[in-house]
Amino acid sequence: MKRAKWIALAGMVLIVFMTGCRWANITVTILQTSDVHHHASGYGPFLDYTPLDTSDNDSVTGGYARLATLINSIREEQAAKCIPTLLVDSGDFSMGTVYDLSAADPISLKFFSMMGYDAVTLGNHEFDWSPSGLAMLLSNGASNGFSVPVVATNMVIPEGNVLQTVKDSGIIVDKKIISYPYGIKVGILGVMGPDSDSKAPVAAPVTFNHDYAFIQQQVNDLKSKCVDLVVVLSHGGVGSSGTGDDADLAANVTGIDIIASGHYHTATADVIIAGESNTLIFSPGEYGEYLSRLDITYNILTRKMVGYKFTLIPVDDDVPGDPAIQAMVEQYHAFINAGIAQLGVTMESPVSRTGFPVELLSLQESSLGNLAADSIRAVASSLAPLNDGNPCDFSVVASGVIRDNLYPGTTGFITFADIYNVLPLGISPDTSQPVPGYPLMSLYVTAGDLRNICEAALTVAPVIGSDFYLNFSGLQIYYDPMYAPYYAGVRSVALYDPADTFCTGEAVPIDLSDTETVYHCVVDLYALQMMGAVTSMGLQIIPRDEHGEVIDPALYMTRRLDASLNPGVQELKEWMALLYFLKDAFPASGYGIPELLYGQDGAALGRINFLN
Structure with a gap:
């Protein structure tokens, strides 16, 4: 009899356990942003963004106010079902728009605080500010209430660096553990990937430990x-094909359940599964155009993830913006406008106009690439009397620093904000020059090195990435792809007259074997710093001064263009050159940018010519 009772009791326990396995499933929702790049007012023409009006079908995507509505709505919906929501960002939240001018109280950190993010990590573009600049941003944010954990697991800070002081204050952490109801714990790591690291040239002396062990x-x-x-916020990247640093991370490190990926700007339609641990990898694209949502089902008895559902949520005009967040953004407009008043503009000021798209194309000559390069050459030449007196022979703009196109939108006007957003990256190492933007540099190169610069654009860039494609003003190049394997694709180079702003006249060929003559070039600081990398690939590029003497890299900052008669160097930022050029050449009060010059078949095209 007793034996029968024990058998019955054991059966009941088994039934309860089996039933409990089903009822022990709990859901956790993860929401992710990444690579927003300070697009607080969305991605598109500045004057077209109307987040509080969903009736006008504006073409601008993203925006803090719309993201806030989606995040709050999902949180409220899940909270009503007792489902916890984890909100994270995978880096590159700054550097990319006019809102970079909010460094005294960074708008991205304000947004994270107001939305109650659980954790964020750093991207390579956070290090465009340099370690000291990043420390300044985080400290300024903390002084204004920012307390979201910045998880940077593989960041190595040398002793005495100012970032260590920020870490000691608790803003930066190595890892984060969050406990939820039913005893479930989520552990968060933040990782900078190898490719992202390679694109942070001014992060030194800070380094990153990429060792899988x-x-x-x-x-x-x-x-x-x-x-x-285990959730990894990784600024490593994954492509739509499932390859990339984050796929490699999943393949080489076991025990990672989820990688919330950033850096590649890939909008994954579904999760990518990789590695022995069946790691789920996803990414929301770029500029806040999408919000990633992952609903996972976890069984608290088996301690395993037993299901998931991924949704890539569009952030567009169908989403009404959150009024409180939009009010915060507009408060920043007033702050930024006060700071740029000396330029004679506001963020909203129409500076120029266009009736057609002025766009950057991948790995080829384009209207926007030419316009950006023309603006730099023209403005640099106009400043020759304040510098070495020599007009600029040619200018170079890497496609990677061009971050936005110029679209007519509904008004046709191009505002200061739109112009800034085209060339927003970088900051000066000179701490007396706090305004963001790469400074423009004056240097000279021989004919052979000039040819190598062209070769880097046309032969090397297609191999290593479109960001390294170079846009030229002042040059006419003839290129034969048959000779590319020998680094000899550039067959001839001709120079336009410095007064030929739009490169529409006759170009004069130069002798590529001439080792004596030097040619005046203007580039941004980033391009100057990357010339050493090109040289290491077998294409020698040696920056020189006007006398042909080699410039010591330690003295690169002496080559900054001076934009003013005022004492000291007044840096000419890359975005400033575009602003001044459009304001003078194609003002909003006139006809704007002429399609006959910069349209699809405009006269300003034809600088790169392919043979065979």
């Missing part, structure tokens, strides 16, 4: 603390 150790440490789910 190190990252495995961090995962194991979380597991030892009874973490149920």
Whole structure:
């Protein structure tokens, strides 16, 4: 009899356990942004953004106010079902728009605070500010209430660096553990990937530990603390094909459940599954155009993830903006406008106009690439009397620093904000020059090195990435792809007269074997710094001064263009050149940018000519 009772009791326990396995499933929702690049007012013509009006079908995507509405709506919906929501960002939240001018109280950090993000990590563009500049941004944010954990697991800060002071204050952490109801724990790591690291040239002396054994150790440490789910906020990147640094991370480190990926600007339609641990990888694209949502089902008895659903949510005019967040953004407009008043503009000021798209094309000559290069050459030449007196022979703009196109929108006007957004990247190493933007540099090169610059654009860039394609003003190049394997695709180069602003006249060929003559070039600081990398690939580019003497890299900052008669160097930022050029050549009060020059078949095209 007793034996029968024990058998019955055991059966009941088994039934309860089996039933409990089903009822022990709980849901956790993860929301992710990444690579927003300070697009607080969305991605598109500045004057077209109307987040509080969903009736006008504006073409602008993204925007803080719309993101806020989606995030709040999902949170409220899930909270009503007792489902926790984890909100994260995977880096590159800054550097990309006029809102970079909010460094005294960074708008991105204000947004993170107001929305109650659980954790964020750093991208390579946060290091465009340099370690000291990034420390300044985070400290300024903290002084204004920012307290969201910045998880930077593989960042290595040398002793005495100012970023260590920020870390010691608790703003930067190595890892984060969040406990939810039912005893579930989520462990968060933040990782900078190798490719992202390679695109942070001014991060030094800060470095990043990419050793898989190190990252495995961090995962194991979380597991030892009874973490149920390991989430990595990675600025490493994954492509739509499922390849990239984050796929490699999943393949080489076990125990990672989820990688919320950034850096590649890929909008994944579904999760990508990689590695022995079946890691789920996803990414929301760029500029806030999408919000990633992952609903995971976790069984608290088996301690395993047993299901998931991924949704890539569009952020467009169908989403009404959150009034409180939009009010915050507009408060920043007043702050930024006060700072740029000396330029004679506001963020909203129409500076120029266009009736057609002025766009950057991948790995080929384009209207926007030419316009950006023309603006730099023209403005640099106009400043020759304040510098070495020599007009600019040619200028170079890398496609990677051109971040936005110029569209007519509904008004046709191009505002200051639109112009800034085209060339927003970088900051000066000179701390007395706090305004963001790469400074323009004056240098000279021999004919052979000039040819190598052209070769880098046309032969090397297609191999290493479209960001490294170079846009030229002042040059006419003839290129034969048959000779590309020998780094000899550039067959001839001709120079336009410095007064030929739009490169529509006759160009004069130069002797590529001439080792004596030097040619005046204007580039931004980033391009100057990358010339050493091109030289290491076998294409020698040696920056020189007007006398042909080699410039010591330690003295590069002496080559800054001076934009003013005032004492000291008044840097000419890359975006300033475009502003001044459009304001003078194609003002909003006139006809604007002529399609006959910069249209699809405009006269300003034809600088790159292919043979065979």
